[in-house]
Amino acid sequence: MSRQIALLRGINVGGHNSFPKARQLALAESLGFRDVSVLLQTGNIVFADPGTPPEETARTLQDRIAAELGLTVPVVVRTRDELAAAIAANPFPQAVPEPKNLHVTFLSAVPADTSRLDALAPDAFAPDRFRLTGRELYLWCPGGMGRSKLAAAVSRAPLGVTATARNWNTVTKLLAVADA
Known part of the structure; x- marks a missing residue:
């Protein structure tokens, strides 16, 4: 089904x-x-x-x-x-063992304008990283989300679409519920 x-x-x-x-x-x-x-x-x-x-x-x-x-x-x-495709597309497989530090932001559509997100200098936020892949924005913050300057910067980069984030635990549990 x-x-x-x-x-x-x-x-x-x-x-x-x-x-x-x-x-x-x-x-x-x-x-x-x-x-x-x-x-x-x-x-x-x-x-x-x-x-x-x-x-x-x-x-x-x-x-x-x-x-x-x-x-x-x-x-x-x-x-x-x-949802299964979003899980398979995870660009940060090394983050899976610490699922609370890996988030997926689900977007209602592919953003037409990503210039503010593109303007973020990745090296300025290391070791935190993000990647936009279609309608999913992956955010990995090895030191935790609460202290991450990248998490704050990404949340301030308007994409012009509806967005809602879930941690990796929740994402994988949702797939398990869908498959039950």
Whole structure:
């Protein structure tokens, strides 16, 4: 069975945009999604592919969240195969043993303008590194994300698309849920 994964941005983080796990499940099921699982509280919903393009599924979820909860929550959706391809494309395989230091930012589209990201001098942030590959931005910070100047610089480089990040643990667990 084909699956889609909805990645909600900025919910249940620091007490903002409260959207409990049980409510996420109920909302997805109210949209007619079948075989729904919610991983963690931070907005990772896996469900049977509803037969709509991921971009349309994202809009449907965003609209329903706004209507029912009054929250503006950006949503990025990937198919199971797109998620698997993002995992396979990891440009930093050496980072996998420390998965909390490797993040993938999922983008709603390939950015049209990457000039601000391209302007970042990689050597200035070593050993931290990043790479944009299509609709995924990989960020590896061996010393941790909290102290990383690169993580802060990358987050300030607007790409003009919806973006939401997950650490490597979450990314691989989402694929496992999609495959279950």
